[in-house]
Every structure is written in structure tokens, then in C-alpha cells.
Amino acid sequence: MIELNSKIPEGSIDKKWSNFKSTCKLVSPANKTKLDIIVVGTGLAGASAAAALGELGYNVKVFCYQDSPRRAHSIAAQGGINAAKNYQNDGDSIYRLFLDTLKGGDFRSREANVYRLAEISGQIIDHCVAQGIPFARDYAGYLDNRSFGGAQVSRTFYARGQTGQQLLLGAYASLNRQIKEGKVTLYTRRDVLNIVIVNGRARGIIARNLVTGEIERYSAHAVVLATGGYGNVFYLSTNAKGSNATVIWQAYKKGAFFANPCFTQIHPTCIPVHGDYQSKLTLMSESLRNDGRIWVPKKLEDAKKLQRGEITANQIPDEDRDYYLERRYPAFGNLVPRDIASRAAKERCDAGYGVNNTGLAVFLDFSDAIKKHGKEVIEKKYGNLFQMYEKITNQNPYETPMMIYPAVHYTMGGLWVDYHLMTTIPGLFAIGECNFSDHGANRLGASALMQGLADGYFILPYTIGNYLADMVKEPRIDTKTQEFDQAASEVEQRIEKLMSVNGHEPVDYFHKKLGKIMWDNVGMSRNEKGLIDAVKIIKEIKEEFWKNVKIPGKTNEYNAELEKAGRVADFIELGELIAIDALHRKESCGGHFREESQTEDGEAKRNDEEFAYVAAWEFKGDDKEPVLHKENLIFNEVKLVQRNYK
Amino acid sequence: MNFTLKIWRQANPTDKGRFETYYIENISPDASFLEMLDILNDKLIREGKDPVAFDHDCREGICGCCGLYINGRPHGPDEDVTTCQLHMRKFKDGDTIVIEPWRAAAFPVIKDLIVDRSAFDKILQEGGYISVNVGSAPDANSIPIPPEVAEEAFDAAACIGCGACVAACKNSSAMLFVAAKVSHLALLPQGRIEAAKRVKAMIAKMDELGFGSCTNTGACEAECPKNISIAHIARLNREFLSAKLKE
Numbered sequence: 001m002i003e004l005n006s007k008i009p010e011g012s013i014d015k016k017w018s019n020f021k022s023t024c025k026l027v028s029p030a031n032k033t034k035l036d037i038i039v040v041g042t043g044l045a046g047a048s049a050a051a052a053l054g055e056l057g058y059n060v061k062v063f064c065y066q067d068s069p070r071r072a073h074s075i076a077a078q079g080g081i082n083a084a085k086n087y088q089n090d091g092d093s094i095y096r097l098f099l100d101t102l103k104g105g106d107f108r109s110r111e112a113n114v115y116r117l118a119e120i121s122g123q124i125i126d127h128c129v130a131q132g133i134p135f136a137r138d139y140a141g142y143l144d145n146r147s148f149g150g151a152q153v154s155r156t157f158y159a160r161g162q163t164g165q166q167l168l169l170g171a172y173a174s175l176n177r178q179i180k181e182g183k184v185t186l187y188t189r190r191d192v193l194n195i196v197i198v199n200g201r202a203r204g205i206i207a208r209n210l211v212t213g214e215i216e217r218y219s220a221h222a223v224v225l226a227t228g229g230y231g232n233v234f235y236l237s238t239n240a241k242g243s244n245a246t247v248i249w250q251a252y253k254k255g256a257f258f259a260n261p262c263f264t265q266i267h268p269t270c271i272p273v274h275g276d277y278q279s280k281l282t283l284m285s286e287s288l289r290n291d292g293r294i295w296v297p298k299k300l301e302d303a304k305k306l307q308r309g310e311i312t313a314n315q316i317p318d319e320d321r322d323y324y325l326e327r328r329y330p331a332f333g334n335l336v337p338r339d340i341a342s343r344a345a346k347e348r349c350d351a352g353y354g355v356n357n358t359g360l361a362v363f364l365d366f367s368d369a370i371k372k373h374g375k376e377v378i379e380k381k382y383g384n385l386f387q388m389y390e391k392i393t394n395q396n397p398y399e400t401p402m403m404i405y406p407a408v409h410y411t412m413g414g415l416w417v418d419y420h421l422m423t424t425i426p427g428l429f430a431i432g433e434c435n436f437s438d439h440g441a442n443r444l445g446a447s448a449l450m451q452g453l454a455d456g457y458f459i460l461p462y463t464i465g466n467y468l469a470d471m472v473k474e475p476r477i478d479t480k481t482q483e484f485d486q487a488a489s490e491v492e493q494r495i496e497k498l499m500s501v502n503g504h505e506p507v508d509y510f511h512k513k514l515g516k517i518m519w520d521n522v523g524m525s526r527n528e529k530g531l532i533d534a535v536k537i538i539k540e541i542k543e544e545f546w547k548n549v550k551i552p553g554k555t556n557e558y559n560a561e562l563e564k565a566g567r568v569a570d571f572i573e574l575g576e577l578i579a580i581d582a583l584h585r586k587e588s589c590g591g592h593f594r595e596e597s598q599t600e601d602g603e604a605k606r607n608d609e610e611f612a613y614v615a616a617w618e619f620k621g622d623d624k625e626p627v628l629h630k631e632n633l634i635f636n637e638v639k640l641v642q643r644n645y646k
Numbered sequence: 647m648n649f650t651l652k653i654w655r656q657a658n659p660t661d662k663g664r665f666e667t668y669y670i671e672n673i674s675p676d677a678s679f680l681e682m683l684d685i686l687n688d689k690l691i692r693e694g695k696d697p698v699a700f701d702h703d704c705r706e707g708i709c710g711c712c713g714l715y716i717n718g719r720p721h722g723p724d725e726d727v728t729t730c731q732l733h734m735r736k737f738k739d740g741d742t743i744v745i746e747p748w749r750a751a752a753f754p755v756i757k758d759l760i761v762d763r764s765a766f767d768k769i770l771q772e773g774g775y776i777s778v779n780v781g782s783a784p785d786a787n788s789i790p791i792p793p794e795v796a797e798e799a800f801d802a803a804a805c806i807g808c809g810a811c812v813a814a815c816k817n818s819s820a821m822l823f824v825a826a827k828v829s830h831l832a833l834l835p836q837g838r839i840e841a842a843k844r845v846k847a848m849i850a851k852m853d854e855l856g857f858g859s860c861t862n863t864g865a866c867e868a869e870c871p872k873n874i875s876i877a878h879i880a881r882l883n884r885e886f887l888s889a890k891l892k893e
Contacts, residue, residue, distance in 0.1 A: 067711070557757075
């Protein structure tokens, strides 16, 4: 059994990162120019890493599947980015951000990683302001903050409801500067489909040019994956249509362990599903919960009338409304963490209190906030979100409450990485959402942007240097070697195999089928029987896919269906691993809720004696069961307690 | 709802291209425009035909990937939305809908409705940034910025790079796109230092890449899904003039 070494530095928690930085190996400026790094993905993590590595003098090749790096899905993040600046003088500190994040993750993340994240958070804001990011400011011109779920301080920096867009455009701008300097080479419209390993180290990739269909080879001294989350396993999610898990899944098959795949986040405030042709779900920022109050009717007969369209929300008097989050969690109210808010909505809807025709929606009501602050204030804070809501639903949220329901949003699981953000394959790094590292079993709002930029701007540039210091004497390698031939031929054979099925159903048919079983049995609430069934059904979907998928067109041209087919083939396999992981973790924690493990009042019940570990899965072969490795989580700073937001 | 679709089909950049007509039935008014195209493509695939290629990704109006020229308007008949945010309820049952790619010399067609917008990236690579290295920034609150200035910078920075402004312009000018970035950075104290160099470099690149010149018709502003004002073009012109005068 491989020993998982998390490589956490010595010293007290507040000294670990500075100890690492003071003692890690360095690469001299002259040697940096001899080293090449491949970065896959141009979201916050990928773009910031590529830019920062270019600034240091490395030669960087950066890849994205979109037509421009600016389109990566970080662009869609709305609410904000956390930082322990304590500009509001409300009691925030690095330590408190660390504690909130660790507790929010239900004590399933590494203390040292989370502390480092909190420690770096302030520098991120400094850098972003220097890049020209137009954060919200108060009347005197100083930076404004708002509060977010799971915290009792205001530490979230924001740029209207488009914080992710502004931060990504900042990272993209820094990337553009390095492209101009000649330190970064950009490859757009490329699907990276395989990792090339030479003498046990990641030394290159195989990519498909999405315009010409050509299979291309690229070599480097290290490979960085920054490809985002795998929420699209569920078909309907808030992810972009192209967001995929192909590279991390191929890395898993090449020996990188996959950690905590069952830790998926269902976001509480999304626009409800409205039809079977629907292609994606739209998030309404969690920041709306600062002013919106969530409710369903108290009386079942009112709910039935709403479902039949006989009455509207405004006809139900206040005394007949059940503000269930305020009722159940008086200390945090509407600002409980996402996993708790999502389950509470499901609980009410399952009990029959849903408020739309599908019975799968609750109200998010701004009428009190509008009365208190005036429409103008609400419009200034959330105008673009309200407009987006109205465009999609044709309803005006200033006049009638929004309807929301939980949807798949973020994946805390991902490739296992050590403190250096390196996977179990030497030279292969994973940063941002595609690694498993910092959010445990549940991510707090406004922490994804923080992690992506911390990894890319401030952590990887140090840790990759520590690795590359030993690679200085390794010459560049040719892409005509046997290892590259082998990896390219694997890609070609798979494409050939996909095209030769020539069945009857388009790719989406299988993706929707997979999504349905994932949502029903591996979604917000999971039990043993449902998970066993899911594993079986997913295997059947896989078999049917390879017998009956229909892909039109040719391989040597632009072919969107071929792209999708490869991604869905990987989602199917990853879906099975998610179910296997969820089945093995017989406890509830964060976003992973096992019905067998709950408290008397229906809250998630952890089992720290048996499950206080990271579950890292090793691939053993296509027809073999994956093998579980455990990284025990050791808590020196905090005492493990049942989360309490009451 | 039922529709007749006239869609531009072009196999590759060198193909001449032509319109083809498709009929589509039973579309929900709540379906988005791209979901309607998904349904069409599902049908085409099942019939053994080549599906219509179009760019799309986030499907919530922020990534800037999608962009179709619908009945003679970039992003179609609704106001302040991208194509992915357009819903079929904005059309009438039985309508004929003409769908084309962006038409501009600087945006060559790749396939069907997909165009190559890498010219936008190339313009930004010339100077659409503040040259700050990671690690050298002062404390974020060390330079207060009046909120109205930050807000105006934001209005410009909200550009999603979709290219609707170029598609709307009879000269295929990229002035609104370039002005949005020049204006965003010129307004902020951090961006002032490089302002003159930036505006000259970006304008030179824009001209080199074959975008047309601006004749102030305002079509770009009218069709911009993010409501970016041509006041930013005026600022760009002032910045450019003062940069040239300093030479």
C-alpha cells in the first residue's frame, strides 16, 4: 500500500507556510528560462498560475477548450471573495477565517492547508486591487464588505454580482501581459486528453485541436492541472456546458489518486428546473440570502393551491408563512452554510410544502428588505441578479418573491494533492477546484475564488519551484519518444472506438440518464440501498453507452458531439466512483448526507472515530474495483464538535 | 410553438456557405434560444445529418462565448441579453427566424455559426493590463478610490468580449470593445501610469487586425448585451489624442 505523505511542514500552525517558504528549494533566474511548464485550464487557478509562473521567468504553455482564456467558468462566480482583512473592525482575523472554513467544511480538511489559505487571503485582495479590479467601495473610497453564509463577520469583497468575472479578467489581463512578453504561449480550442509520463514523472500532454481534429503532443518539465470541478456528472448543474473532468479522470487512470469524490456541493439558491429540454441551471448568488427571507407556507393546503396555480405568494399573510431557516437556526437564520440550507429546502418540499407546479421550489422574498431599505438600495446591491432572474422566469422579483431550489454547484472532491499541491504522480500538480484540498466536506460561500487565486498566484509558484529545482539538469524532451507515441495512440484508439459504435442515441441521452440517477440516488440525501442501486445502474449506462451512442461527422474536423462523447464517457466512470465513495462513507458530513447517520432533529451526524480521514482512491484497471487509501486527518488546533448553527 | 429556421451553414473557413431551412415544432416558450437549437440538433443527429455548430458555454450571459446574429440583430430581439439568455417567448408562434454568424473580416467563420474572435485577445495582449507582478502590491486600502469612479470603471469592465459591437457596426469597428478596456483602466489611479502607452498600442493593433473605423453611429451601444456606453469611446479618443500630443 502506498503511504500518503501530505508533506506538511514543521512548526506551529501559523509558522508552517513561512517555514516552508524560507527553506524550500529555489531555481535561479537563469535556470528558470530552461524549464517549461504546461498549465491546463485558464480559470482563476490556471490563469493566475500561468501568469505568476511567467512573471518568474519560466516558459509556460497554457491550454483551454474555449476560444479565449477569458471564458473559463470562474467568470460566472457572482458573490465575492473572502479575505481576513478585518477592514470592518468586526473581530475578523486569519485564525477566525481558518476556523470558519474548517468548521464549514465539517472537519474533513487539513488544518495546515486551511490555515495557509486564510493566511494568504489578504494578499490576494492587495494584488487584485493593484490589477485594477473595481471592487465595491464605500462613500470615502475604501473597500466595502458583505457577509456570507457560515460566518458572523463581514469579510467578503465583491464587485456587484460579478466578482468572478472581474477577478478572472484580472488574471486574464496578467496572462495577456505574459503572452506579450513571450513567457506564456496560449493554445485555445484544445481538449487535453492524456498525460504523458516518462520515468515516473509527468512530462507532457496529448491534446486534440478542436478545430482541425489534429492530435497534438506537448512536453514540459511539469504539468499543472487547473480544470475545475466535475459537477456536470449530474448533467444539470450550474457549471458551464463544457466544464469537464476528462483530464483529471485520465490522470486518475494514470496513477493520481482521486480524493473524496462524494463531497459534492448542492447550492441552495438556484432557479428551479422547468422542463426536460433544460440544458443547465442558473445560480442566484448566495449573497441574496443577506436580504432575502426564505419561506414556504405553514399550511399544507396553501402549498397545494400554490402548486395548482390558484393563489400567489403575496396572497399568503405573514402569519401563515414558515420562515423555516429562521425557525430552525435562530443564530444564523438565512445565512446558514449551503449544505444545511439545501437540505432544509428539500425537507420542506419532500413534506409537500413546495411552492411551484413541480412542488420543488421555495420562496426567497425581498419584500421586507425593500420595505426597510427601499427599492433603490436593493437594486444597487442585486440589480443584475434580479434582471437575470426576470429574463429567465418572466417574473419580477421586486413584486413577487423569487422561487429557488438547490442545484449541483461545486465539487469539494478532486485529485489528491499534498501540501505542495502535487498529486501522487511526481511532476503533476492540481490546483483550484480540481484538487480536493481545502474545503473538506462543504465549501463556504466566497471561498472558491479565494482558493483558486491562492493556489495560482501565491502557493504553486513556490511549491513548483521546490520540485523543479531537481529538474534543472533534465533536458527538454522530444515528443517523438515511445511514451508520447503510446499516450497519443491511446487517445486515437479511444476516438476511433467512440466513432465506431455508430448506435442510435445522441450523447445527451446518456448524459441525462446518468444525471437522473446521480441526482436521485447520489444527490442531496443518500442511503445504502440507493447507492448500491446507483452503482449497478451506472454500470448499465456505461455498457449501453458503448453499444448505442451515435456520433455524427468525422474526427478531422470541428465536431462538438465527439467532444461531448469523450467527456460523458468519463463522467459515467467518475459517477460510479462518486457512488462508491458515498457508499463507503457511512457517516454524514457537510454536503454528504447519509440518511442512516443523522441526529434526532435531522442534522448531519459525523462519525469521527471511523471517518476522520481523506478517502483517496487508486485506479486498478477498467474492470477492477478501486482501492481505498486513507490520509488520517489530525486536528491539533480545534476540538471536533458537531456543527451548530442554531 | 413552431418555427421556420433559416440557418447559415458553412463546413469550414474556405467553404462558400449557404442558408438552409429547418422546421421545428412543439418548442416551449420557456426554452432558451440555445435550448431550441439543442432540440434541432438532437433531431438532426437522429436523422443522420450534421448538427449546427455554434459557440456556447456558461449559458448564463457572462462568458461571452455565444453570439448569433438573429433576424438582423446581434443576440436577437430582446434587450440587454446574450443569445443564451434569449427565450423563445420573445418570438411569435409560426415566426421565421434567420440565424447567421457574426459577419466581420476580422472574425473569420470557422464552421456554421462559429467565428474566430482571437483578434480580441490579440488587442488586449498589447496593453489591456496593469503591469504589476505578484507580490509587489501595497495594502488594498492604501489608495482610496471614489465610489463613483470605481462604479464607472466597473461599467466599462463589465464587457464580456462577445463581439456583438463589431457585428452590429456597419464598419465592423472594435472601438467599443477597445474603449471599454482603455476606459476601465484609465479611470483607476493604478492604471493611469501606463494609460498613454496602452491606448496607442491597443489602437495600433486594432487597426492592424482589420477592424473598421468608428463613425459614431451608436449601433454598438444599442446592441451591447452589457449596456456599455459609447461615452467610453469619447474617453478613448481623449486619451488617444493626449497620448499623441505628448509624443
